[in-house]
Amino acid sequence: VQRSLVLVKPDGVRRGLSGEVLRRIEAKGYTLAAVELRTATPELLAAHYAEHEGKPFYGPLVEFMLSGPVLAVVIEGERCIEGFRSLAGATDPTKAAPGTIRGDLGRDWGVAVQQNIVHGSDSEESAAREIGIWFPQLA
Ligand code: GTP
Numbered sequence: 001v002q003r004s005l006v007l008v009k010p011d012g013v014r015r016g017l018s019g020e021v022l023r024r025i026e027a028k029g030y031t032l033a034a035v036e037l038r039t040a041t042p043e044l045l046a047a048h049y050a051e052h053e054g055k056p057f058y059g060p061l062v063e064f065m066l067s068g069p070v071l072a073v074v075i076e077g078e079r080c081i082e083g084f085r086s087l088a089g090a091t092d093p094t095k096a097a098p099g100t101i102r103g104d105l106g107r108d109w110g111v112a113v114q115q116n117i118v119h120g121s122d123s124e125e126s127a128a129r130e131i132g133i134w135f136p137q138l139a
């Protein structure tokens with residue numbers, strides 16, 4: 001059975017959407033292996049977003065992720081990596097389909113695309129790497 005790392009990003013936590021994200025995860029049938037409200041650090045984000053280092057949006061993304069607490073979650077379930085990506089919807093909330101977390105809840109006016117409420121691991125390799133970063137005790 002798969003595990004995936006989900007983050008409710010600072011915009012989601014600030015807007016009081018942590019419970020709504022967890023509700024959708026549980027309603028889908030995934031279980032929660034770990035849930036913790038955390039304040040990220042530059043070191044942790046450098047590891048988490050290593051693949052994006054050097055891209056134009058990297059600095060603003062890290063700054064945004066440091067702007068408030070995040071809810072770090074490990075979910076568990078059959079094919080939950082791809083499944084949560086489906087629940088989350090497209091990266092840009094304007095393009096995310098209705099019915100998805102970003103499509104239903106993402107605000108795309110007056111904010112940059114990095115404010116898209118959630119993160120979800122995009123492969124088994126990323127999931128293992130990211131769970132190791134956020135919850136080393138589970139890896
Ligand atoms: P995550 O689940 O958060 O990893 O989103 P993703 O896999 O849909 O997107 P990706 O990994 O490509 O990018 C990581 C995050 O960087 C996105 O979720 C956005 O928050 C941000 N991001 C990606 N592309 C852009 C961009 O072109 N501009 C800005 N400002 N932010 C971006």
Ligand code: MG
Nearest residue numbers: 119120121122
């Ligand atoms: Mg990604």
